[in-house]
Amino acid sequence: MATITSLVYLVSAALFYFGLKNLGSPKTARHGNIQAMLAMLLAVAITLLDRHILDFTYIIVGLVVGSLIGIIAAKKVQMTAMPQMVALFNGLGGAASTLVASSEYFQLPGQPEMNVLATLALSIFIGTITFTGSLIAFAKLQGIMKGSPITYTGQHILNGMMVVASLALGTLFVMEPDNFDLIVGILALSAILGVTSVIPIGGADMPVVISLLNSYSGLAAAATGFVISNNVLIISGALVGASGLILTNIMCVAMNRSLANVLFAGVGAAHSDSGGGSTEKKQVTRYTAEDAVVMFDNAESVIIVPGYGLAVAQAQHVLQEMAQILMDRNMNVRYAIHPVAGRMPGHMNVLLAEANVSYDLLVEMDAINDDFKNTDVVLVIGANDVTNPVARYKKDSALFGMPILNVDEASTVMIIKRSLSPGFAGEDNPLFYDEKTMMLFGDAKKMVTDIVQILKG
Amino acid sequence: MSDVILMSIYIFVLAIFIGFEVITKVPPLLHTPLMSGSNAISGITLVGALLSTGAGHTMAATALGLFAIIFATINVVGGFMVTDRMLDMFKKDKGK
Numbered sequence: 001m002a003t004i005t006s007l008v009y010l011v012s013a014a015l016f017y018f019g020l021k022n023l024g025s026p027k028t029a030r031h032g033n034i035q036a037m038l039a040m041l042l043a044v045a046i047t048l049l050d051r052h053i054l055d056f057t058y059i060i061v062g063l064v065v066g067s068l069i070g071i072i073a074a075k076k077v078q079m080t081a082m083p084q085m086v087a088l089f090n091g092l093g094g095a096a097s098t099l100v101a102s103s104e105y106f107q108l109p110g111q112p113e114m115n116v117l118a119t120l121a122l123s124i125f126i127g128t129i130t131f132t133g134s135l136i137a138f139a140k141l142q143g144i145m146k147g148s149p150i151t152y153t154g155q156h157i158l159n160g161m162m163v164v165a166s167l168a169l170g171t172l173f174v175m176e177p178d179n180f181d182l183i184v185g186i187l188a189l190s191a192i193l194g195v196t197s198v199i200p201i202g203g204a205d206m207p208v209v210i211s212l213l214n215s216y217s218g219l220a221a222a223a224t225g226f227v228i229s230n231n232v233l234i235i236s237g238a239l240v241g242a243s244g245l246i247l248t249n250i251m252c253v254a255m256n257r258s259l260a261n262v263l264f265a266g267v268g269a270a271h272s273d274s275g276g277g278s279t280e281k282k283q284v285t286r287y288t289a290e291d292a293v294v295m296f297d298n299a300e301s302v303i304i305v306p307g308y309g310l311a312v313a314q315a316q317h318v319l320q321e322m323a324q325i326l327m328d329r330n331m332n333v334r335y336a337i338h339p340v341a342g343r344m345p346g347h348m349n350v351l352l353a354e355a356n357v358s359y360d361l362l363v364e365m366d367a368i369n370d371d372f373k374n375t376d377v378v379l380v381i382g383a384n385d386v387t388n389p390v391a392r393y394k395k396d397s398a399l400f401g402m403p404i405l406n407v408d409e410a411s412t413v414m415i416i417k418r419s420l421s422p423g424f425a426g427e428d429n430p431l432f433y434d435e436k437t438m439m440l441f442g443d444a445k446k447m448v449t450d451i452v453q454i455l456k457g
Numbered sequence: 458m459s460d461v462i463l464m465s466i467y468i469f470v471l472a473i474f475i476g477f478e479v480i481t482k483v484p485p486l487l488h489t490p491l492m493s494g495s496n497a498i499s500g501i502t503l504v505g506a507l508l509s510t511g512a513g514h515t516m517a518a519t520a521l522g523l524f525a526i527i528f529a530t531i532n533v534v535g536g537f538m539v540t541d542r543m544l545d546m547f548k549k550d551k552g553k
Contacts, residue, residue, distance in 0.1 A: 013472075016498055017479060023494045023540075024483040030544045033494050037537050040501065047504045053511030058523045062510065066530025073531070074538035079546070085539055086493045089500075093532040096502045099525035103509040106518040115462050211492050217499040222472075224505045226465060234465055235472045236501040242476025243495055250483060337485070345488030346543075353546035364485065 008046040009232035015039030016236050020243055043232050079354050080311045083344040084141035087134045087210045090217050094130025097123050097220035098187070104227050105183060117177050119226035121170035124183065125190045126220040132194030134213050140203045141343060147203025155200060156264060162193050197263075204385075204423075205262050207344040208251050212259075215244025254339035256401045284420065287438040289450035292379075295412055295438070296455070299376035301332040303368065305405055306348050307341050309382020309417065313444035316355040319381065322452050323357070334361050336368045336405050338386035365405055373409040380407060380415040382444050384423035387415075387431055399427050413437045416447050490543045497536025503529035 016039045022032025053059070077085045101123035108116070139145040166189045173182040201209055222237025224230075252259050296302070304323065310316055323333045335357065341348045349362055372378065380387055387407040391399040407413055408431055415437060422428050431437055440447050483491055506529050510522030 016501075017475065020476075020479050020491075020495060020498070023491045024480055024487060026484065026487060029487055029490060030541075033490075033537065033540050033544055036494055036498055040498070040503075040533055040537070043501060043504050044507065047507050050508065050511075052508055055511055055519070058510050058519055059507055059526060062506070062523050062526030063530055066527040067534045069527070070531040070534030070536075071538060074535045074542065077539065079542075082489060082493070082539065082543065085535070086489070086496055089493075089532045089536045089539070090496045092528040093496065093499050093502060096500070096506060096525045096529035096532065099521045099528065100502060100505040100509050103506075103518045103521035103525060106521070107509070107512060107514045207488075207492075211488075214492055214496050214499065217496070217502075221499050221502045221505075222469060224502060226462075226469075228505055228508060229461065229465065230505060230508070231465070231468060233501055233505055234469050236498060238469050238472030239476040239479070240495045240499045240501075242473045243480040244492075246477055246480040247483065247488065247492060247495070250480070251488060254485060339485040344492075345485045347489065349486045350489065350543055350546055362486075 005046050005050055006231065008042055009230075012039045012043040012046075012232055013235040013239075015042070016239055020239060043236075079350050080314075080343075080347075081142070082350065083207060083210065083347070084138045087137040087141065087206070087213070090210065090214050091131045091134025091138065093217045094127045094134060094213070094220055097127030097217065097224050098131065099127075100224050101127065101227055102183070104224075105180075108177065112177055114174055116227055117174045118170065119223045121173050121183070121186055123220055123223040123227055124186055125166055125170065126216055126223060128187055128190035129194040129197070130213050130216045130220055132191045133198045133216075134194075134210070136195055136198040137206050137209050137213065140198075141206050145199075149202045150199040155196060159193060159196050162189050162196070165189055166193070201263060204340075204343070207340075208248055208255075208259070208262050210344075211244060211248040211251055212263075215241050215248060218242075218244055251340075251345055254345065256403055284432060284439055287414070287440055289440070289447060289454055291438060292414055292440060292447075292451050293454045295377050295414065296326060296331075296451075299331060299412075301375045302326055302334075302377045302379065303372065303375050303410070304333065304335045305341075305378060305380040305383050305387060305407060306335060306337070306352065307381065307383020307386065308343055308347075309384075309444055311342060311347065311351050311382070313382060315381065315445035315448050316351050316357075318445060318448045318452055320352070320355040320357050322448055322455065323361075325452065325455050334363050334368065336365065336372075337362050338365050338383070338405055339403075341383055341386050365403065369406050372406040375410040376412065378407050378410040378413045380413065381448070382416065384417070384429055385427065388423075388427060388429045389431060390427055390429070394427075397427050407431065408434065411436065414440055416440045416442070416444050418443060490540050493536060493540040493543060497533055497540060500529050500533035500536060503533055 015035050019032045019036030022028035101120050169182050169185045218237045218240025222234050225233025326333050337348050389408050390397050391402045391404045506525035
């Protein structure tokens with residue numbers, strides 16, 4: 001039986017590998033998810049048949065309750081709240097690792113081996129950091145906590161000391177496993193660390209943090225695998241841990257910032273010297289929906305640049321309605337998707353897909369950036385930092401070096417925004433004050449609805 | 458260090474290397490579904506939770522294990538469903 005279990009675990013691990021691989025490519029992504037689901041089913045099923053399991057009552061209760069909660073949560077969540085949902089699920093996974101390790105603590109044999117104790121402590125450490133860190137990420141994205149970074153002097157040194165202290169407690173624990181206080185100590189320190197490591201990171205960077213925490217939860221699972229000597233946990237945990245790190249790196253590259261910069265630089269914090277809330281009154285002309293329609297009437301090519309504001313205003317449906325009207329008039333309409341537009345990579349894609357925007361109208365930044373100079377009208381809706389030319393030259397700006405959409409190269413730029421307030425980087429956008437820019441102030445949904453009315457009328 | 462532990466370390470290290478290689482050139486479009494999918498996979502902790510709870514030892518161990526099962530199951534079921542919802546959006550488009 002043990003052999004069969006091991007073999008099924010191997011098949012399961014292989015399927016996880018293929019699942020992850022296929023999730024990375026648009027054509028095979030759906031297959032990938034199904035393969036991963038199958039892999040999980042196999043692993044769980046063969047485990048339930050394992051002779052080690054004596055008492056099924058609690059197991060059934062747990063599985064049923066967990067499934068119900070998971071299904072309800074997954075069905076009810078809005079597409080725009082996906083990022084924080086992933087954070088929440090991830091946090092629960094981390095908590096699960098901590099709980100399994102704790103449970104194992106109470107089942108330790110008389111003379112536990114050193115490696116079991118070490119990985120037990122590690123499991124609790126990583127699992128708890130993942131849990132509390134994910135909760136903070138959830139709070140920031142959900143708006144329960146303010147998005148801007150919370151910084152205080154010496155915080156990184158403090159965090160560092162907590163890590164060292166945890167390591168010390170862990171080492172002590174390996175030598176003195178009967179001392180339960182050590183476990184409590186590790187739990188407390190890691191719980192605090194999860195919070196203090198994530199609060200200095202701005203809300204806009206949460207996707208990277210979630211990806212990193214995702215990697216951690218994989219490592220926590222692997223550590224738990226070492227505790228109970230279970231290979232499928234070790235392999236799958238390692239797969240997720242490593243691939244999560246690579247994905248985190250990919251996301252950082254898309255923002256042209258290093259991971260260290262994201263985690264430690266406190267980007268987006270309210271600096272007194274930043275351009276945010278500038279006191280000098282710069283000239284800005286307010287344009288109206290009627291003006292926008294006039295521009296559309298004379299245009300042949302249009303590029304729409306969506307941003308987080310589009311999601312907040314839930315204007316994606318009327319936006320597509322507008323785009324369809326323009327396309328019916330034989331105008332070339334496309335959506336330019338910046339890699340970090342929105343609260344999560346792919347956020348805009350999911351949002352627009354919800355509005356039934358055809359796949360081929362969504363163009364990635366690299367593919368569309370050269371087309372701006374040949375475009376008549378650009379409509380920026382709910383986006384800001386991704387169009388800010390300051391990123392090209394202002395060396396001390398948080399945005400510096402981030403690749404942006406060459407919106408300023410178009411003939412006319414129309415920006416729909418609620419006010420002149422800066423984006424997450426706290427950097428004012430010179431595009432607002434440019435002569436060829438038409439600022440359309442107002443709620444995105446209302447503005448676009450007005451435009452649609454006039455276009456139809 | 459026993460052979461079993463050594464073997465586990467080998468497997469772990471090799472799996473890490475594979476994990477580094479499996480994700481290459483993912484279009485930004487798929488970053489979120491991929492993150493959600495791999496998050497669901499990290500719910501493999503459920504297997505550990507099942508073994509821990511099912512061993513039928515002390516009440517403390519079983520109670521902790523029960524909550525571990527609940528949380529891990531939410532992670533798995535919710536995670537895969539949410540990933541499927543995201544991927545489903547793209548599929549609908551292609552049918553147009």
